[in-house]
Amino acid sequence: ALGCAILHEPSIIFLDEPTSGVDPISRRQFWDLIYELSGSGVTVFVTTHYMDEAEYCDRIGLIYRGKLIAIGSPEYLKTELMKEDILEVACDRSQDAMDQIGGLPDIKEVTLFGNGLHVVTGNAASAEKSIRNLLAGQNYVVTGIEKVVPSMEDVFISLIEAYDREHQKGIKDGV
Structure with a gap:
């Protein structure tokens, strides 16, 4: 073709x-x-x-x-449209850690990414500290937490979630 x-x-x-x-x-x-x-x-x-x-x-x-x-x-x-930070978390028992991290206040989303996790947050420094404290307190072995450049998938998901939030707001406001 x-x-x-x-x-x-x-x-x-x-x-x-x-x-x-x-x-x-x-x-x-x-x-x-x-x-x-x-x-x-x-x-x-x-x-x-x-x-x-x-x-x-x-x-x-x-x-x-x-x-x-x-x-x-x-x-x-x-770099310009992605409003949130992405932390890549490498630890043991990623699936269990995902559920634990998702309950933290600064966390917007947690997904499995390879053998680790991608954590979406509005404040990388605060979230990293909270994640380290949580996982250390529950005896997880953390081999790394670093801020990473978002993938296009991360950007797309962030933008559609923002679109949906705005669209829902319009529906609730009668727009």
């Missing part, structure tokens, strides 16, 4: 989920081709639900419930 799309050398191409169901090697080759097209001056629009793939793009538009809720470079979205 891509071959047919580029045969007549268009100045713009729309690709809808181009790597869905594609193996990792073919996926990489596909993105190399997209970069090559972009480098030659072709504008390439890509839709994807793979947030890690979205980061390959120069600009990203995040669409939620049919509305464009954010647009910008991956770096801009991560």
Whole structure:
């Protein structure tokens, strides 16, 4: 399908989920081709639900419930629009720790991330102290807590939660 799309050398191409169901090697080759097209001056629009793939793009538009809720470079979205901090917590018994950490006052969300946890908070310093105290008091082995750059998935989730909060507020206020 891509071959047919580029045969007549268009100045713009729309690709809808181009790597869905594609193996990792073919996926990489596909993105190399997209970069090559972009480098030659072709504008390439890509839709994807793979947030890690979205980061390959120069600009990203995040669409939620049919509305464009954010647009910008991956770096801009991560640094300017992400209102919360992300702490990566490495400890034993991550699943149990997730439930414990979720009950702390400064914590907005806790999710499993690899062998550890991603903790969303409005105040990284305060949250780190609370997490360390909680886990130490319950004999968890903590091997690290560090503030990390949010992933595109973290950004997207944060933005849709903010959108939903604002939308609910409007409904409650009769807007």
